[in-house]
Amino acid sequence: MLLEGKNAIIYGGAGPIGSAVAAGFAREGATVHLTGRTLSALDAVAGDIRAAGGTVHTAAIDALDPGRISAHADHVADSAGGIDISFNAIGLGDVHGTPLAEMSLELFERPIVNAARTMFLTTQAAARHMIDQGSGVLLFFGGDGGRDPVRDYNIGGFQVAMGLIDTLRRQLAAELGPRGIRAVTLQSGGIAEAIPADEPDRDAITEMILAPTMLGRTATFDDVGNVAAFVCSDKAGSITAASINITAGAVAD
Template structure:
């Protein structure tokens, strides 16, 4: 198994993407520590992992709260013996559908503030333990790049750009300590569209139409790519993104 004996913290582990990554990590032998604000959704993911023979723990943590993030990381490292993987997959509270020229300042600022704050806090908390271990992997998630045409993304694309800059800085500073920092880049995951959303089919078709493969990444694809990024199979990879856009972004 690719992640045997690894301890992985997944912030937002009760969400669609966080849950998919957690299940993939557990399948490959990692003990997953699911952190988030909603206990019920965390427990649902953890129960599915345990039912499949994996190991999962849950903790109610606000990943925007500095003290809470630090306490949780310290507790995981103490009780598990290491903190090997940190992946932040919380939502940023972005407001979409309104042109920037009409968007309220608070709505624009919120995803930028939340994304940078939570990624900094969780990465810093993990890095303090990983530096002592002289190993570790910090993962980011985002769809940075050119803004999609005919969509009003609010501050979300700006947030992704800020995360990309933070990821580069983290990789540069933490690399000498044996810590890798990578991002997973998707062009959108249609399975995350809420059930019953009026434009779900049209959005799915549009996302697929922008790819070279004719299909976007699935939740399973995201989980598998995350396993690879966190494993020793990718031991020479840092300071870059793993492109799982299906070719909608051409590097």
């Protein structure tokens, strides 16, 4: 198994991407520590993982709360013997459909401020323990779309937030690389399965993310989990400061 003996914390573990990565980690032998605001939702995901033979723990954590994030990371490190992987998949509170020229400052800055706060807090909490053990992976999700702006659908400050996360990943990789810690982003270009069935613009969003792909599909939840597990494994030990392209050809490197 790729991740046998590894401990992974996942923030936003009840969401579609968080749960997909949790399942991928557990399949490869990691002990998964799911966090989120709603314990009942986390327990539902944990039940599926346990039914498939995985090991998982849950904790109600607000990934914007520095005290709770730090205390939980300390608990995991102390009880499990370390933190090997930290992955943050929380929703950023982004607003779609309103042109920037018509958007309020509050709506524009919400995903940017949330991204800066949660990504800094969660990676810092994990990095403290990873430095002590001389290894670890900080995993991010999304990417900035190959630095190509989205032209056909207004996504507010979300794309700006993605650029912020990519810059943070590069800086963390530079600062923490000498301590054996890697920082990697999974760049998806959008996951069709993750669009809620009750999203009013579901068809338009699906068409937007499918149109530029070369495979005629987006990555699936299984794709996301499998690639995440490989990237966080020792077999990918030379990959850092990198954005791993799982856009199904929507972005050509």
